[in-house]
Amino acid sequence: MIRHINNRKSTLLDNKYWEFFIPTILMAMTLTMSVVVDAVIVGNMLGSEALAAVNLVMPVIMIYNTVAVSLGMGGATLISVAKGRRQGEYANDIFTVVLIGLFSVSFLLLACQELFLVDITKILTREPSLRPLVSAYLHVLVYGTPLIIIVLGLVYSLRIDGRVKLASTVLIASNLVNLVLDLVYMGPMKLGIAGSSLATVSGYAVGAGFLFVYIFSNKRTLRFSVSTLLRLPKFGRCLLRILSTGTPAAMGSILVTIKILCINHIVLAVAGKSGMVAFSVCLSCLSFVSMFISGAAQAMTPIVGVLYGENDYTGVHFVVLRAAKTLLVSSVLVTLLLECVPGIVLQMFGVHHPADIAEGIPAIRLFSLSLVGTSITFLSIYYFMTIGRTKFSTVISMVEGLSVIPIALTLSQLWGSAGVWIAFSMAEIVTISMIVTCCIYLMRKSPEAYKSPLLLDRRILGDTRILETTITSSNELREGAREGIAGLLDSLEIKQEKLEMIRKAVIKAVDDVAEQAYPQGERGYLDLLVRVYDDRIVASLRDNGMGVDLSGNSFLSQSLPDSVKIEQAQAIGFNTITLTSQ
Numbered sequence: 001m002i003r004h005i006n007n008r009k010s011t012l013l014d015n016k017y018w019e020f021f022i023p024t025i026l027m028a029m030t031l032t033m034s035v036v037v038d039a040v041i042v043g044n045m046l047g048s049e050a051l052a053a054v055n056l057v058m059p060v061i062m063i064y065n066t067v068a069v070s071l072g073m074g075g076a077t078l079i080s081v082a083k084g085r086r087q088g089e090y091a092n093d094i095f096t097v098v099l100i101g102l103f104s105v106s107f108l109l110l111a112c113q114e115l116f117l118v119d120i121t122k123i124l125t126r127e128p129s130l131r132p133l134v135s136a137y138l139h140v141l142v143y144g145t146p147l148i149i150i151v152l153g154l155v156y157s158l159r160i161d162g163r164v165k166l167a168s169t170v171l172i173a174s175n176l177v178n179l180v181l182d183l184v185y186m187g188p189m190k191l192g193i194a195g196s197s198l199a200t201v202s203g204y205a206v207g208a209g210f211l212f213v214y215i216f217s218n219k220r221t222l223r224f225s226v227s228t229l230l231r232l233p234k235f236g237r238c239l240l241r242i243l244s245t246g247t248p249a250a251m252g253s254i255l256v257t258i259k260i261l262c263i264n265h266i267v268l269a270v271a272g273k274s275g276m277v278a279f280s281v282c283l284s285c286l287s288f289v290s291m292f293i294s295g296a297a298q299a300m301t302p303i304v305g306v307l308y309g310e311n312d313y314t315g316v317h318f319v320v321l322r323a324a325k326t327l328l329v330s331s332v333l334v335t336l337l338l339e340c341v342p343g344i345v346l347q348m349f350g351v352h353h354p355a356d357i358a359e360g361i362p363a364i365r366l367f368s369l370s371l372v373g374t375s376i377t378f379l380s381i382y383y384f385m386t387i388g389r390t391k392f393s394t395v396i397s398m399v400e401g402l403s404v405i406p407i408a409l410t411l412s413q414l415w416g417s418a419g420v421w422i423a424f425s426m427a428e429i430v431t432i433s434m435i436v437t438c439c440i441y442l443m444r445k446s447p448e449a450y451k452s453p454l455l456l457d458r459r460i461l462g463d464t465r466i467l468e469t470t471i472t473s474s475n476e477l478r479e480g481a482r483e484g485i486a487g488l489l490d491s492l493e494i495k496q497e498k499l500e501m502i503r504k505a506v507i508k509a510v511d512d513v514a515e516q517a518y519p520q521g522e523r524g525y526l527d528l529l530v531r532v533y534d535d536r537i538v539a540s541l542r543d544n545g546m547g548v549d550l551s552g553n554s555f556l557s558q559s560l561p562d563s564v565k566i567e568q569a570q571a572i573g574f575n576t577i578t579l580t581s582q
Contacts, residue, residue, distance in 0.1 A: 008468040010318040012525040016303055016544060016573065017322050020159070023168035025295035027155070041182045042196050050193045053133035056124045060113075060138065062257055064148050066250045067109070071101045072153030073301075074246020076160045077386050079222070080302045083160070083571035084309020086578075088221070095157060095222040096229060097238040102153040106146035113142040137197045144201030151207045158214055160302045161222050162573035166214060170207045178203030221570055248385045248393035255401025262405045263420065271417035277356045278363035281346060282421070285338060285364065289371050292330040296323045296375075297382040304386045306571045310540070312529065313456045314468055320383060320454060327375040338368035359417065366421035373428025374400075380435055389455065392438065400431040465532040470525055471510055502537050502581050505564050506530070509541050509577055517545025517575065539579040 042054050075098035082091040113120060121135045151170060158167035178199045185195030214220060228235055260283070267275040300323040307315035338345060342364040346357055377400045384393040404427035411419025411426070439453040449457045510526060518524040527542045565580040 004466045004468075006314060006466075006468045007470070008314055008527060008529075009470040009525075010322065011470060012527050012542065012544060013303065013307075013315055013318045014322055015525070017299055017319055019544075019573070020164050020299035020303065021295055021326070023164045024159075024299045025291060027168045027171045028291040028294040028298075041179070041186070042193070045182075045186045046193055046196075050133055050196075053125075053130050053137055053193060054196060056130065056134055057137055057141065059124065059257060060120070060141070061148075062253055063109070064145065065152060066253045067105050068102070068149050068152035069253060070243055070246035070250035071098055071105070072156040072246070073249050074242040074244070075101075076156035077245050077301060077305055078241060079157065079160045080305025080386070080572070081309040081388070083221075083569070084306040084312075086567070086569055087309075088569075089225075091221075092223045092225045093228045093234070093238050094242065096225045097235060097242060098153065098157060099224065100229065100235075101239060101242070102150045103146065106149040109149070110142060110145040113138070113145065117142065133193050136192065136194045140194050140197040140201060144197070144204060147201060147204040147208050151204050151211065154211060157222060159298075160305075160572060161214075161220055162570070163214060163217075163220070164573075166210070170210045173210055174203040174207030176203070177206045244390050245385060245388075247390060248381050248397045251394055251397045252381065252401065255397065259401055259404060263408060266405075266408050266412055267417065267420055270412045270420065271359060274353075274356045274359040275363075275417050275420075277351055278360040278417075279420075281351065281360060282363060282367040285334075285345065285368070286371070286374070289331060289334050289374070292334075293327060293375050293378045296326045296330070297379050299323065300379070301382050301386045302572050304383065306574070308387050308456075310576075311460055313454075313458070313461075315527075316387075316454065316456060317452070320379075323379060324376075327379055328372065331371045331375040335368045335371050338364050338371075362418060363421050366418060367424055370424035370428050373425060373432060377428060377431045377435070383454070387454075387456070396431060396435060399434055400427065403427045403430050461531075462533065467528075467530040467532075469528050471514075471528060472523060472525060498537060498581060501564065502530070502539060502579070505579050505581065506539050506541075509539070509566075509579060513541055513543055513545075513575075513577055517543040519546065537581045539581075541577045541579075543575050544573055545575065 042050050075094050078094045079091045082088075082094065117135065117139060121131050121138060124138075125131060125134050151174060155167040155170055158164070158170070181199035181202050182196055185191045185199050186193075189195060191198060228238070263279065264276070267279050271278070300319055303319050304316055307313075307319065342361045343357065345364060346360045351357060351360055377396060381393050381396050381400075384390075384396065404423050407426045407430070408420045408423035411423050413419070415422070436453070439450075439455060442455060443450045443453070449459050451458060506528065510528070513526060514524070517526075524543060524545050528539065529542075530537065530539045563581060567578045567580070569576045569578070
């Protein structure tokens with residue numbers, strides 16, 4: 001039976017979430033806006049046929065992104081959990097496999113594209129007049145395959161290693177350089193459509209240059225492990241786990257393409273050209289909202305991964321709740337905006353024809369109702385992927401991605417184009433209903449394990465007494481916290497000799513961590529988590545300050561009794577001191 005005393009606040013984790021959220025939003029915004037602006041530049045400088053050719057090559061870009069997500073995000077998720085479990089060697093194993101995987105697959109794709117360039121061009125377009133343009137664009141892009149995949153894949157590991165600002169800088173620099181060189185290559189240098197793909201490759205080359213800042217940094221905690229590379233069975237097991245973990249996110253990229261292609265045919269059949277204009281605007285609105293959805297979900301995953309690895313279930317609840325609130329607020333605000341001013345939105349995209357406006361206004365209003373549901377399902381996919389429920393996460397991704405097609409096909413026969421737009425909301429309702437049903441089933445099947453829809457297995461904690469509290473680093477408030485800590489520890493009913501020892505160790509650690517982590521007297525927060533087992537007491541103290549010197553000669557290390565073991569770990573910018581009393 002678990003006895004739980006919880007006076008903890010979410011402040012420290014909220015601060016960490018926002019630290020990740022802003023750069024992640026900028027990353028998503030840069031990627032989304034660069035695609036839109038890139039298309040605008042190509043269309044205005046080279047004409048509609050060149051724009052069509054660039055769009056026809058998008059499936060190839062999607063393949064690059066799928067490889068980067070499956071290896072990069074899959075590996076980063078496993079690394080975050082390993083960091084939380086203090087499995088530094090395993091984290092390095094995963095990082096090594098991610099690196100080798102990104103390099104190997106990207107150069108393999110380069111070779112295949114070069115060998116079968118003509119065949120790939122024919123697959124991408126059946127229109128003879130567009131093939132030369134597609135071939136010219138693709139021929140340059142092929143040689144940038146390793147750069148694009150490696151840069152996109154490695155930024156996930158940078159975030160896990162606490163270098164979230166550098167990760168956003170890599171992508172922002174890559175895409176800004178791309179847009180600037182678009183104007184140079186297609187303008188004064190007159191390289192035509194090949195100039196657009198050359199600008200893309202040049203941008204990612206600059207991004208790769210920024211990665212050298214990380215590679216030669218002494219502060220990075222992830223290392224390349226040669227021994228992992230030499231042990232093929234171990235390498236293979238790691239690779240399978242990475243691919244399995246990254247499947248839900250990668251599946252999402254694939255299903256988006258399938259969904260768009262199928263809905264395109266349905267819309268053309270029931271609403272013609274005006275329907276396609278409306279659908280294009282709806283997709284652009286979804287891309288805009290996706291910046292916030294992606295930012296909120298991806299900012300959550302590394303933090304949840306570390307906390308889950310530490311079995312810090314309260315922390316997981318805090319972070320998921322913060323991400324859910326952020327997603328719901330942003331999606332509701334955008335929905336209200338689209339409901340109120342759909343005509344203005346259409347004008348922003350250059351839609352002025354009366355027939356297009358008549359079709360577009362109800363389309364936007366009906367489609368916007370699905371955005372809140374999209375936020376919930378997207379958050380669920382990333383959350384369950386992070387805690388290791390990859391099969392459940394994959395099923396959510398597939399149901400959300402594919403259910404809209406038969407629903408749209410059926411409803412379009414009943415209500416025409418309105419049925420297509422309603423289908424997006426219906427698909428989200430079906431997906432969320434499936435998630436809720438599965439969670440309720442598991443909670444009823446194993447009530448001793450699952451107490452909430454987050455499906456965190458409390459059996460892992462065993463027969464444990466737990467104390468959680470948050471302490472401020474300022475001297476005057478910390479003085480008042482000493483008695484509070486002592487009182488809370490007393491309530492855990494620890495044997496007197498152990499109680500006195502762990503109380504002194506915890507209070508000493510709190511003082512030293514606060515003074516060293518926040519040396520300028522700035523206000524900071526420390527989360528204290530004490531777990532009392534039958535054979536040991538484990539106290540963890542977490543901060544996001546400058547860290548603590550725990551070398552053999554440190555005062556804290558020397559002042560503790562021999563029976564108290566002290567360890568230090570760093571993950572995603574958190575410093576964690578763990579005291580273990582036998």
